[in-house]
Amino acid sequence: RWHPIGILVQDPVGFNADEAHNIVKECVDGVLGGEDCNQNNINQWTAGIVEEFLTYLVKLVKAYKYIVTGAVIQRSAYGFHTASSWFWDSTSDGTCTVRWENRTMNCIVNVFAIAVVL
Amino acid sequence: MEKRERGGKPAPSQAPQQSPVTARKERRPSMFEKEAYAQILKERLRESFHDVQYVEPPFDDSIVDIGKEWKSALAKLKFANSYRMEPLKKFQAHSVETKVQQILKESLKDVKYDDKVFSHLSLELADRILLAVKEFGFHRYKFIIKVLFIQKTGQAINIASRWIWDVAWDSWVEAKHETESYVALALVFALYCE
Numbered sequence: 106r107w108h109p110i111g112i113l114v115q116d117p118v119g120f121n122a123d124e125a126h127n128i129v130k131e132c133v134d135g136v137l138g139g140e141d142c143n144q145n146n147i148n149q150w151t152a153g154i155v156e157e158f159l160t161y162l163v164k165l166v167k168a169y170k171y172i173v174t175g176a177v178i179q180r181s182a183y184g185f186h187t188a189s190s191w192f193w194d195s196t197s198d199g200t201c202t203v204r205w206e207n208r209t210m211n212c213i214v215n216v217f218a219i220a221v222v223l
Numbered sequence: 224m225e226k227r228e229r230g231g232k233p234a235p236s237q238a239p240q241q242s243p244v245t246a247r248k249e250r251r252p253s254m255f256e257k258e259a260y261a262q263i264l265k266e267r268l269r270e271s272f273h274d275v276q277y278v279e280p281p282f283d284d285s286i287v288d289i290g291k292e293w294k295s296a297l298a299k300l301k302f303a304n305s306y307r308m309e310p311l312k313k314f315q316a317h318s319v320e321t322k323v324q325q326i327l328k329e330s331l332k333d334v335k336y337d338d339k340v341f342s343h344l345s346l347e348l349a350d351r352i353l354l355a356v357k358e359f360g361f362h363r364y365k366f367i368i369k370v371l372f373i374q375k376t377g378q379a380i381n382i383a384s385r386w387i388w389d390v391a392w393d394s395w396v397e398a399k400h401e402t403e404s405y406v407a408l409a410l411v412f413a414l415y416c417e
Contacts, residue, residue, distance in 0.1 A: 125275045138271055144379060151381040159385045170393070172386040172412055174369060184338055184374035184405075188345035190353045193365040194416075201278045207271035217367050219388075219414050 125201050132157040133205045133212060142179045142209040151177045158214060172217040180209050193219060310392055314361050314413040320396045322355055323409055327400040336374050336404040345370050348409070356411060363417070369410040375403070388414055 136153045140146070155175040162171050178185065191200070197220035205212040330348060334340070349370045356366050373380055384395075392415035400407040 125278070126273070129273050129275075133273065134271065142379070147379060147381050151383040152385075155383045155385045159387060163387060170386070170388040170414055172367060172384065172388070174382070174384040174410070176371070176380060176382045178373075178380040179378040181376060181378040183376040183378050184336065184341070184372070186341045186345045186372040188349040188370045189368060190346075190349035191365070191367045192353055192357060193367070195279075198365070199279055202276040203273060204276045205271060205273035213276075215369070217412075219365055219416070222417055 125203055128158065128161050129203045129205060129214070132161060133203075133214070137177070137205070137207065137210060137212060139207075140210075147177060147179075151175055154212065154214065158216065162216065162218075167218075168221045169218040170221055172219075173214065174217075175212065175214045178211045178213075180206070180211055185211075187213070187215075189215065191217070197222075310361065310363055310415050312361055313392060314364060314394050314415075315359075316394050316396050319356060319359060319411060319413075320398060322359075323352055323396060323398040323411060324400075326352055326355060327398055327407055327409055331400050331402070331407055334402075336372075341372050345372055348407075352409060352411065356413075361413065363415060365414045365416050367412040367414075369412075371408045371410075372405055373408070374405050382408070384410070386412070 133154055136150050136157065140150075154177070155173050158173045158175070159171060162169075162173070176187075189200070191198075198218060200215065200217045202213065202215045205214070326348070330344075330351070334344070349368050352368050352370070353366060356368070371382070386393075386395075394413055396411040396413075398409045398411075400409075
């Protein structure tokens with residue numbers, strides 16, 4: 106639907122699973138795919154993944170503010186818990202969490218999208 | 224992941240570990256063909272797996288309709304223009320940081336790492352921090368709280384966050400609580416909503 110100013114504003118629908126999978130394939134697989142956990146590069150990779158996610162989301166051109174949080178952990182016997190709570194408008198804002206793993210690393214990326222009311 | 228197209232011959236058996244998530248357009252080469260074996264082995268070694276852990280709001284049609292009804296009802300009430308371009312009370316990161324650090328310290332004072340306890344302790348902490356931040360009374364702000372517990376077993380972990388928001392009014396706060404066996408990290412994001 107068209108907003109009077111002429112910018113296309115889509116009704117916030119949240120993320121669907123296919124879109125999330127696509128994003129993960131492009132962003133995470135592109136950076137970490139086929140790589141083994143490496144102390145020198147892990148910093149760059151984490152930053153790279155999160156930035157790629159954000160650029161992908163921005164390219165979708167929706168009226169949202171985004172927060173992307175990523176954690177890359179070396180695979181070993183460890184425990185990891187994460188919880189989120191939020192205070193927002195549940196009709197227009199949403200989140201999605203994706204977990205990616207390979208032989209040597211685990212990666213968890215969390216995306217929050219808050220609608221901007223134009 | 225790279226897929227090689229089989230020319231002509233239909234492959235008799237497919238590789239057993241099919242990831243249900245990715246739609247495969249081309250069939251993987253069979254394990255029994257010699258040339259393909261090396262390639263499959265290589266693929267298997269780099270094999271990565273991903274899945275979507277959690278999505279909110281859920282995709283039930285019923286919930287979507289409720290939201291829309293409420294919203295259209297709201298649109299019919301015309302609110303008077305408040306002419307307010309900025310928040311009355313800007314988000315003060317330092318006071319929130321001390322409060323969150325205090326909550327973390329109190330709740331995790333002598334708590335040892337334990338799987339079952341931590342899974343609902345993390346939820347409880349997230350809710351508690353959210354209540355505390357709301358009590359500050361920053362009007363028209365939306366909050367997101369993230370709580371992470373990482374067990375210290377000598378592995379490496381990297382956490383990064385990036386965001387797109389209004390730099391003038393939106394901000395974030397971080398608090399860390401470290402003990403011998405684990406590290407607890409709390410992140411609070413505050414976004415101004417017009």
